[in-house]
Amino acid sequence: MPILEANAFEFFSRSPDQTRRVGMRIGALLKTGDVVCLDGDLGTGKTTLVQGMAAGWGSTDAVSSPTFVLVNIYRRPDNERFVHLDAYRLSGAMEAIDLDLDALLAEGPLVVEWAQKIITSLPKDHLLVKMSHMQEELRRMKFTANGNYYEDLLSSLQEALVESGLKVTDLEVIGITIGPGSYTGLRIGAAVAKGLAFSRNLDLVAVSTIEPLSTAFPLDPELRMAVVIEAGRGRLGVGWFEVQDGAWQIAEPAQLLTPEELSKKIRVPTLVCGEMDYELRKLLGRKHKNVVLATPAQSLRRPSYLAELAWARWQAGQVSDPETIAPVYLQTHENIPG
Numbered sequence: 135m136p137i138l139e140a141n142a143f144e145f146f147s148r149s150p151d152q153t154r155r156v157g158m159r160i161g162a163l164l165k166t167g168d169v170v171c172l173d174g175d176l177g178t179g180k181t182t183l184v185q186g187m188a189a190g191w192g193s194t195d196a197v198s199s200p201t202f203v204l205v206n207i208y209r210r211p212d213n214e215r216f217v218h219l220d221a222y223r224l225s226g227a228m229e230a231i232d233l234d235l236d237a238l239l240a241e242g243p244l245v246v247e248w249a250q251k252i253i254t255s256l257p258k259d260h261l262l263v264k265m266s267h268m269q270e271e272l273r274r275m276k277f278t279a280n281g282n283y284y285e286d287l288l289s290s291l292q293e294a295l296v297e298s299g300l301k302v303t304d305l306e307v308i309g310i311t312i313g314p315g316s317y318t319g320l321r322i323g324a325a326v327a328k329g330l331a332f333s334r335n336l337d338l339v340a341v342s343t344i345e346p347l348s349t350a351f352p353l354d355p356e357l358r359m360a361v362v363i364e365a366g367r368g369r370l371g372v373g374w375f376e377v378q379d380g381a382w383q384i385a386e387p388a389q390l391l392t393p394e395e396l397s398k399k400i401r402v403p404t405l406v407c408g409e410m411d412y413e414l415r416k417l418l419g420r421k422h423k424n425v426v427l428a429t430p431a432q433s434l435r436r437p438s439y440l441a442e443l444a445w446a447r448w449q450a451g452q453v454s455d456p457e458t459i460a461p462v463y464l465q466t467h468e469n470i471p472g
Contacts, residue, residue, distance in 0.1 A: 141279040145333055149271050152332065153179045155457075156275065157186020159329040160261075162321050164191050164243035166214070169257050171249030174265030179273045180247045183263065184218055187245055190325075191216050199247070205233065207241065215242035222248045227255035259283075308336055309444025311343040313462030314363065314371040314388055320461035328456045339444040340454040342462070344373030346439035347407060348382040350432065357426065358385065360400065362408035365390055370414075371464050372396055390464040393417050400424050407433045 147153040160170065164187065172180045185197040192210035199220055208216040217238045224230055230252035238244055239257070249256060259281030266274045279285045310327040313320045331338040344361045351359065359375040359382060369390055376385040391399065393414050400406075406418055407428035418425045447453075 141285045142277060144274060144276045145329075146268070147179065147271075147273045147275060150179065150182045153182045153273060153275075154186035154189070155332050156329065157183040157188075158190030159186075159325040159332075161187035161190025161192075161243075162325045164216075166242050167239050168243045169239070169260035170243070170245045171253065171256060171260050171262045172245065172247045172265065173250045173262065175267065178265040178267050180265055183265070183275075184245050184247070187243075188216050188218070191243060205238070217241050217244045218247075219244060220247045221251045224248075224251055227252045230255040305330070305334060305336055307339060307444065307448045309339045309341060309440050309448075310459075311346070311440060312340045312459060313343050314365065314390075314464040315343045315461075320463065324459060324461050328459065331456045337448060337453045338456050338459065339447050339452065340459050341440060341443055341447070342373065342384070342388065344371065344388055344408075345384070346443050347433070347435055348373075348375045349439050349443055350436075351382070351405060351407065351428070353377050353380070353382065354405070356403060358402060358404045360396070360404050360406045360408075362396070362406060362410055362414075364409045365464060368392060370396060370409075388462070388464060397421060408435075409433065 145156060147156060160183075164170070170187065172183065174180055181197070181199045188195065188197045188208045192212075192214070193208040193216050194210065195208040197208065197218065198206070204220060204223070206218040208218065210216070219233070219238065221230065235244075235255060246252070246256065249262070262278040262280060264276040264278070266276075268274050308327050308331055310323060312324060327338060330336065344363065347361050348359055355377045357377075361373045361375065363371045365371045369392055371388055372391050373388045374385040375382040377383070394417070397417055397420075400418070400421060401424065403424050403426070405426045405428060410418070410427070410430075410433065415427060418427060
Protein backbone atom coordinates (compact mmCIF):
# COMPACT_ATOMS: atom_id res chain seq x y z
CA MET A 135 0.00 0.00 0.00
CA PRO A 136 2.32 2.79 -1.15
CA ILE A 137 1.64 6.15 0.52
CA LEU A 138 2.02 8.73 -2.23
CA GLU A 139 1.55 11.92 -0.19
CA ALA A 140 -0.26 13.09 2.93
CA ASN A 141 -3.70 12.70 1.41
CA ALA A 142 -3.30 9.80 -1.02
CA PHE A 143 -2.26 6.19 -1.31
CA GLU A 144 -2.72 3.39 -3.81
CA PHE A 145 -3.72 -0.24 -3.41
CA PHE A 146 -3.44 -3.15 -5.84
CA SER A 147 -6.27 -5.69 -5.70
CA ARG A 148 -5.60 -9.14 -7.07
CA SER A 149 -9.19 -10.40 -7.21
CA PRO A 150 -12.83 -9.27 -7.01
CA ASP A 151 -13.02 -10.75 -3.49
CA GLN A 152 -10.10 -8.60 -2.39
CA THR A 153 -11.71 -5.52 -3.95
CA ARG A 154 -14.91 -6.34 -2.09
CA ARG A 155 -13.03 -6.67 1.21
CA VAL A 156 -11.36 -3.29 0.69
CA GLY A 157 -14.82 -1.84 0.14
CA MET A 158 -15.97 -3.34 3.43
CA ARG A 159 -13.21 -1.45 5.26
CA ILE A 160 -14.34 1.81 3.67
CA GLY A 161 -18.01 1.11 4.36
CA ALA A 162 -17.34 0.58 8.06
CA LEU A 163 -16.26 4.24 8.27
CA LEU A 164 -19.19 5.79 6.43
CA LYS A 165 -21.95 7.84 8.00
CA THR A 166 -24.80 10.01 6.76
CA GLY A 167 -23.52 12.84 4.54
CA ASP A 168 -20.25 11.15 3.58
CA VAL A 169 -19.44 11.12 -0.13
CA VAL A 170 -17.29 8.56 -1.96
CA CYS A 171 -16.59 9.29 -5.63
CA LEU A 172 -15.59 6.38 -7.88
CA ASP A 173 -13.88 6.93 -11.22
CA GLY A 174 -12.63 4.38 -13.75
CA ASP A 175 -13.44 2.65 -17.02
CA LEU A 176 -15.96 -0.13 -17.45
CA GLY A 177 -14.84 -3.37 -15.86
CA THR A 178 -12.43 -1.88 -13.34
CA GLY A 179 -14.44 -3.10 -10.33
CA LYS A 180 -16.39 -0.03 -9.23
CA THR A 181 -19.63 -1.92 -8.52
CA THR A 182 -17.68 -4.71 -6.78
CA LEU A 183 -16.13 -2.09 -4.50
CA VAL A 184 -19.58 -0.66 -3.76
CA GLN A 185 -20.82 -4.15 -2.86
CA GLY A 186 -18.13 -4.28 -0.20
CA MET A 187 -18.90 -0.75 1.03
CA ALA A 188 -22.59 -1.53 1.49
CA ALA A 189 -21.78 -4.75 3.32
CA GLY A 190 -19.21 -3.07 5.58
CA TRP A 191 -21.71 -0.29 6.32
CA GLY A 192 -24.20 -2.95 7.44
CA SER A 193 -26.62 -3.50 4.57
CA THR A 194 -27.79 -7.00 3.72
CA ASP A 195 -29.43 -5.89 0.45
CA ALA A 196 -28.10 -7.15 -2.87
CA VAL A 197 -26.01 -4.51 -4.65
CA SER A 198 -26.11 -4.02 -8.41
CA SER A 199 -25.20 -1.26 -10.82
CA PRO A 200 -28.02 1.33 -10.87
CA THR A 201 -27.14 2.47 -14.41
CA PHE A 202 -30.72 2.25 -15.70
CA VAL A 203 -32.44 3.64 -12.59
CA LEU A 204 -29.63 6.06 -11.64
CA VAL A 205 -30.07 5.61 -7.87
CA ASN A 206 -30.37 2.56 -5.63
CA ILE A 207 -31.08 2.73 -1.90
CA TYR A 208 -29.81 -0.01 0.41
CA ARG A 209 -30.95 -0.44 3.99
CA ARG A 210 -29.73 -2.04 7.17
CA PRO A 211 -31.73 -3.36 10.17
CA ASP A 212 -31.81 0.01 11.99
CA ASN A 213 -33.52 1.54 8.90
CA GLU A 214 -30.53 3.73 8.03
CA ARG A 215 -29.97 4.15 4.28
CA PHE A 216 -27.02 3.90 1.90
CA VAL A 217 -27.31 5.74 -1.43
CA HIS A 218 -25.68 4.40 -4.63
CA LEU A 219 -25.73 6.78 -7.62
CA ASP A 220 -24.47 5.86 -11.10
CA ALA A 221 -23.80 8.97 -13.21
CA TYR A 222 -22.89 7.08 -16.38
CA ARG A 223 -25.99 8.20 -18.28
CA LEU A 224 -25.93 11.77 -17.03
CA SER A 225 -24.64 14.40 -19.44
CA GLY A 226 -23.24 16.68 -16.76
CA ALA A 227 -23.66 18.49 -13.49
CA MET A 228 -26.88 20.25 -14.51
CA GLU A 229 -28.70 16.92 -14.80
CA ALA A 230 -27.41 15.92 -11.37
CA ILE A 231 -29.11 18.96 -9.88
CA ASP A 232 -32.47 17.45 -10.84
CA LEU A 233 -31.70 14.47 -8.58
CA ASP A 234 -31.74 16.75 -5.49
CA LEU A 235 -28.32 15.74 -4.19
CA ASP A 236 -28.90 17.52 -0.87
CA ALA A 237 -31.84 15.22 -0.20
CA LEU A 238 -29.75 12.17 -1.10
CA LEU A 239 -26.98 13.28 1.26
CA ALA A 240 -29.53 13.60 4.05
CA GLU A 241 -30.58 9.99 3.43
CA GLY A 242 -27.22 8.43 4.26
CA PRO A 243 -23.72 7.87 2.82
CA LEU A 244 -23.58 8.67 -0.90
CA VAL A 245 -21.39 6.60 -3.25
CA VAL A 246 -21.17 7.88 -6.84
CA GLU A 247 -19.94 5.83 -9.79
CA TRP A 248 -18.66 7.81 -12.80
CA ALA A 249 -18.41 10.75 -10.42
CA GLN A 250 -16.19 12.85 -12.69
CA LYS A 251 -19.19 13.49 -14.96
CA ILE A 252 -20.93 15.45 -12.20
CA ILE A 253 -17.99 16.34 -9.94
CA THR A 254 -18.79 20.07 -9.87
CA SER A 255 -22.20 19.34 -8.37
CA LEU A 256 -20.79 17.17 -5.56
CA PRO A 257 -19.42 18.42 -2.22
CA LYS A 258 -15.81 19.59 -2.31
CA ASP A 259 -14.95 17.32 0.63
CA HIS A 260 -15.08 13.68 -0.44
CA LEU A 261 -13.06 10.54 -0.89
CA LEU A 262 -12.04 9.92 -4.51
CA VAL A 263 -11.21 6.39 -5.62
CA LYS A 264 -9.64 6.15 -9.08
CA MET A 265 -9.76 2.55 -10.38
CA SER A 266 -7.83 1.17 -13.33
CA HIS A 267 -7.32 -2.21 -14.99
CA MET A 268 -3.75 -3.53 -14.88
CA GLN A 269 -3.90 -7.13 -16.08
CA GLU A 270 -6.41 -9.97 -15.84
CA GLU A 271 -7.88 -9.56 -12.32
CA LEU A 272 -5.28 -7.05 -11.07
CA ARG A 273 -6.77 -3.64 -10.34
CA ARG A 274 -5.12 -0.41 -9.18
CA MET A 275 -7.05 1.79 -6.76
CA LYS A 276 -5.78 5.25 -5.94
CA PHE A 277 -7.43 6.84 -2.92
CA THR A 278 -7.31 10.62 -2.61
CA ALA A 279 -8.71 12.38 0.44
CA ASN A 280 -10.38 15.76 0.01
CA GLY A 281 -11.15 17.07 3.47
CA ASN A 282 -9.53 17.00 6.89
CA TYR A 283 -11.14 13.77 8.12
CA TYR A 284 -9.43 11.45 5.65
CA GLU A 285 -6.25 13.55 5.51
CA ASP A 286 -5.83 13.22 9.27
CA LEU A 287 -6.45 9.47 9.10
CA LEU A 288 -3.77 8.86 6.46
CA SER A 289 -1.36 11.35 8.03
CA SER A 290 -1.57 9.56 11.40
CA LEU A 291 -0.80 6.23 9.80
CA GLN A 292 2.15 7.66 7.87
CA GLU A 293 3.59 9.35 10.98
CA ALA A 294 3.37 6.14 13.01
CA LEU A 295 5.34 4.24 10.39
CA VAL A 296 7.99 6.97 10.08
CA GLU A 297 8.48 7.28 13.85
CA SER A 298 8.97 3.55 14.23
CA GLY A 299 11.50 3.48 11.41
CA LEU A 300 9.45 0.81 9.68
CA LYS A 301 8.00 0.44 6.23
CA VAL A 302 4.74 -1.38 5.58
CA THR A 303 6.77 -4.19 4.05
CA ASP A 304 8.62 -4.68 7.36
CA LEU A 305 5.47 -5.58 9.31
CA GLU A 306 4.96 -9.19 10.37
CA VAL A 307 1.78 -8.90 12.42
CA ILE A 308 -0.73 -6.20 13.37
CA GLY A 309 -1.99 -5.78 16.93
CA ILE A 310 -5.22 -3.88 17.47
CA THR A 311 -7.47 -3.04 20.39
CA ILE A 312 -11.14 -3.61 19.60
CA GLY A 313 -12.85 -1.93 22.51
CA PRO A 314 -14.59 -0.95 24.58
CA GLY A 315 -13.92 2.63 23.57
CA SER A 316 -14.98 5.50 21.33
CA TYR A 317 -17.55 4.47 18.70
CA THR A 318 -15.87 6.40 15.89
CA GLY A 319 -12.35 5.60 17.02
CA LEU A 320 -13.04 1.87 17.14
CA ARG A 321 -14.55 1.78 13.65
CA ILE A 322 -11.68 3.77 12.16
CA GLY A 323 -9.04 1.71 13.95
CA ALA A 324 -10.60 -1.59 12.92
CA ALA A 325 -10.98 -0.49 9.30
CA VAL A 326 -7.35 0.67 9.02
CA ALA A 327 -5.99 -2.48 10.67
CA LYS A 328 -8.11 -4.78 8.51
CA GLY A 329 -7.14 -2.89 5.37
CA LEU A 330 -3.45 -3.32 6.20
CA ALA A 331 -3.91 -6.98 7.09
CA PHE A 332 -5.67 -7.76 3.81
CA SER A 333 -3.43 -5.64 1.59
CA ARG A 334 -0.17 -7.03 3.00
CA ASN A 335 -1.44 -10.55 3.81
CA LEU A 336 -0.52 -10.07 7.49
CA ASP A 337 -1.80 -11.80 10.60
CA LEU A 338 -4.01 -9.73 12.87
CA VAL A 339 -4.23 -10.07 16.66
CA ALA A 340 -7.24 -8.39 18.33
CA VAL A 341 -7.01 -7.48 22.02
CA SER A 342 -9.50 -5.87 24.39
CA THR A 343 -8.72 -2.19 24.95
CA ILE A 344 -8.65 -2.86 28.67
CA GLU A 345 -6.20 -5.78 28.63
CA PRO A 346 -2.84 -4.09 27.82
CA LEU A 347 -2.82 -1.92 30.93
CA SER A 348 -3.18 -4.98 33.18
CA THR A 349 0.24 -6.21 32.01
CA ALA A 350 1.97 -3.15 33.51
CA PHE A 351 1.50 -4.25 37.14
CA PRO A 352 3.29 -6.89 39.23
CA LEU A 353 1.35 -10.06 39.95
CA ASP A 354 -0.42 -10.14 43.30
CA PRO A 355 -2.71 -13.14 43.94
CA GLU A 356 -4.18 -11.31 46.93
CA LEU A 357 -5.69 -8.58 44.77
CA ARG A 358 -8.28 -8.23 42.05
CA MET A 359 -7.69 -5.58 39.41
CA ALA A 360 -10.20 -3.14 37.93
CA VAL A 361 -9.07 -1.35 34.74
CA VAL A 362 -11.17 1.75 34.10
CA ILE A 363 -11.73 3.72 30.87
CA GLU A 364 -14.06 6.67 30.34
CA ALA A 365 -17.21 5.73 28.42
CA GLY A 366 -18.93 9.14 28.24
CA ARG A 367 -22.09 10.50 29.90
CA GLY A 368 -20.61 9.95 33.35
CA ARG A 369 -20.13 6.23 32.86
CA LEU A 370 -17.09 3.97 32.95
CA GLY A 371 -16.01 0.87 31.08
CA VAL A 372 -14.54 -1.50 33.66
CA GLY A 373 -12.61 -4.72 33.10
CA TRP A 374 -11.94 -7.17 35.95
CA PHE A 375 -8.77 -9.24 36.30
CA GLU A 376 -7.35 -11.87 38.64
CA VAL A 377 -3.99 -13.63 38.77
CA GLN A 378 -4.26 -17.05 37.14
CA ASP A 379 -1.59 -19.28 35.57
CA GLY A 380 1.14 -16.74 36.24
CA ALA A 381 -0.53 -13.73 34.61
CA TRP A 382 -3.34 -11.23 35.03
CA GLN A 383 -6.33 -12.88 33.33
CA ILE A 384 -9.82 -11.54 32.54
CA ALA A 385 -12.09 -12.58 35.42
CA GLU A 386 -15.40 -11.40 33.96
CA PRO A 387 -16.61 -9.45 30.89
CA ALA A 388 -16.16 -5.68 30.77
CA GLN A 389 -19.05 -3.74 32.26
CA LEU A 390 -20.57 -0.29 31.86
CA LEU A 391 -20.88 1.27 35.33
CA THR A 392 -21.39 4.61 36.99
CA PRO A 393 -18.70 5.66 39.51
CA GLU A 394 -21.11 4.83 42.34
CA GLU A 395 -21.81 1.37 40.93
CA LEU A 396 -18.10 0.71 40.61
CA SER A 397 -17.52 1.72 44.22
CA LYS A 398 -20.29 -0.56 45.48
CA LYS A 399 -18.99 -3.49 43.41
CA ILE A 400 -15.57 -3.40 45.07
CA ARG A 401 -15.95 -5.69 48.09
CA VAL A 402 -12.49 -7.29 48.23
CA PRO A 403 -8.98 -5.80 48.01
CA THR A 404 -8.74 -4.38 44.45
CA LEU A 405 -6.08 -2.52 42.49
CA VAL A 406 -7.83 0.18 40.43
CA CYS A 407 -6.01 1.73 37.46
CA GLY A 408 -6.85 3.54 34.24
CA GLU A 409 -8.68 6.75 33.39
CA MET A 410 -9.74 8.29 36.69
CA ASP A 411 -10.40 11.97 37.31
CA TYR A 412 -10.09 13.67 40.69
CA GLU A 413 -13.70 13.02 41.72
CA LEU A 414 -13.48 9.30 40.96
CA ARG A 415 -10.21 8.97 42.84
CA LYS A 416 -11.77 10.78 45.77
CA LEU A 417 -14.83 8.49 45.72
CA LEU A 418 -12.81 5.29 45.54
CA GLY A 419 -10.27 6.55 48.07
CA ARG A 420 -12.97 6.42 50.74
CA LYS A 421 -12.86 2.64 50.48
CA HIS A 422 -9.23 2.62 51.59
CA LYS A 423 -9.49 -0.86 53.10
CA ASN A 424 -10.34 -2.48 49.77
CA VAL A 425 -9.00 -0.05 47.15
CA VAL A 426 -5.40 0.38 46.00
CA LEU A 427 -5.27 3.31 43.56
CA ALA A 428 -2.63 3.24 40.83
CA THR A 429 -0.92 6.58 40.24
CA PRO A 430 -1.80 8.60 37.12
CA ALA A 431 1.63 7.79 35.64
CA GLN A 432 1.05 4.06 36.19
CA SER A 433 -2.35 4.35 34.52
CA LEU A 434 -1.15 5.69 31.17
CA ARG A 435 -2.00 3.43 28.24
CA ARG A 436 1.14 2.85 26.19
CA PRO A 437 1.36 1.29 22.71
CA SER A 438 4.23 -0.85 23.93
CA TYR A 439 1.88 -2.74 26.27
CA LEU A 440 -0.33 -3.65 23.31
CA ALA A 441 2.67 -4.54 21.15
CA GLU A 442 4.11 -6.94 23.75
CA LEU A 443 0.76 -8.61 24.39
CA ALA A 444 -0.11 -8.99 20.69
CA TRP A 445 3.38 -10.30 19.88
CA ALA A 446 3.18 -12.93 22.62
CA ARG A 447 -0.21 -14.13 21.40
CA TRP A 448 0.95 -14.21 17.79
CA GLN A 449 3.95 -16.33 18.73
CA ALA A 450 1.57 -18.67 20.57
CA GLY A 451 -0.53 -19.01 17.40
CA GLN A 452 -3.47 -16.97 18.75
CA VAL A 453 -4.40 -15.15 15.53
CA SER A 454 -7.70 -13.33 14.89
CA ASP A 455 -9.82 -13.61 11.75
CA PRO A 456 -10.05 -10.16 10.08
CA GLU A 457 -13.37 -11.13 8.48
CA THR A 458 -15.10 -11.60 11.84
CA ILE A 459 -13.42 -8.98 14.04
CA ALA A 460 -15.94 -6.39 15.24
CA PRO A 461 -15.40 -3.51 17.68
CA VAL A 462 -16.92 -3.93 21.14
CA TYR A 463 -19.11 -1.01 22.10
CA LEU A 464 -20.47 -1.28 25.64
CA GLN A 465 -23.22 1.31 25.25
CA THR A 466 -25.15 -0.95 22.87
CA HIS A 467 -24.12 -4.18 24.63
CA GLU A 468 -23.33 -5.71 21.24
CA ASN A 469 -20.67 -5.80 18.55
CA ILE A 470 -20.63 -3.14 15.85
CA PRO A 471 -19.89 -4.70 12.41
CA GLY A 472 -16.41 -3.77 11.25
